[in-house]
Amino acid sequence: MLAGMRRGSRSSYTEPVTSFRLLVAATVAGLAAGIGLIGASAATSHVAARTGGGIAIADGTQVRSLLAGVPQHGTVLGRADAPATLVEFADPQCPFCGMWARTTLPVLVRKYVRTGKLRIDFRGLAFLGPDSLTALRAVQAAGLHDRLWTALELLYDNQGVENTGWVTEPLLRLVLDTAGLEPAAVLRQVDEPLVSSRIASAAREAQQLGVPGTPFFRLGPTGRTLTTLTVTSLDPPEFEAAIAKVLGA
């Protein structure tokens, strides 16, 4: 009986101790795993944070590789003597402009711009809201350094939701830095007369043409009257066919 009581008391004494040890072990394991996760996250984020100031953007490798060696002058991408010209009216906030920039522009650059057959001229509009104008001014200021297309494509790659204040100064700094520019110098130029006149001129042209929305395209032989390019899809085939037709003419 006494032995039984002893066994019973030892059993009820041992279980809480074991449970307590398990609790301690689980706490230590949980804390270690949590700290490990934080450390891993901080370590992998640190690389981008060095250049990003805490704002994350796509690293720009694809954009820089796409545009490397392609001439840029002001608002124009491609050689000045390219036989065909495509004018793009676009708002930096417009999601379809972003889609076109990510899907069709790379095809056109590789096939026609890089080979000297096509030049693309940007007409920046800011009709969607305040973020459009902030972005557009920065992009046009990058154009003063012949990096408009690099900055624009990087911005499209990191496009946020319309008018949520996504076009912040840290974002612009990072985009301009990734574009190979000195952000502070470019941001000081966002109110330059040439920046303002290019924006005003594009807005006037869009009004005269009755641009219904963006992206909107005009295409034709360089130096001659361009015609509106009506497409049913923003995918490459219709653009390629239209450009081939101009080049063949």
Next chain:
Amino acid sequence: VRLRLSIGMLALAGAGIATYLTVTHYRHIAPICAGGGCELVQRSQWATLGPIPISVLGLAAFVAIALSVLPRARTAVFGGYAVALAGALFAAYLIAVQAGQLHAICVWCVASDSVTLALAVLAGWRALRTTA
């Protein structure tokens, strides 16, 4: 039973949120978002751990915690508590990153982080009760 049920329900809610964020990640679409910070947060460098989206890690953790309420075994109790505790620490860090680094709030992420913190409290309480 009520405690286990609460943990299970919360973990399933967390798994639902994590599933949604995982789907938006892999389909490259912006989450439906009040406040507009979701896309920025979801596209940030803190949204993945190497090649793995944080939402996938969250989903795995929520499923593990949900499963831990099914058996009464102490290993399940303490295992669930350890996962919830690790998740809670990481969730607190992610909330701090949103507020301090990104200056953007992803409501889905905050909801998921809040669920994780609540789960850590409940799983901790369950573990303590098992010890007593």
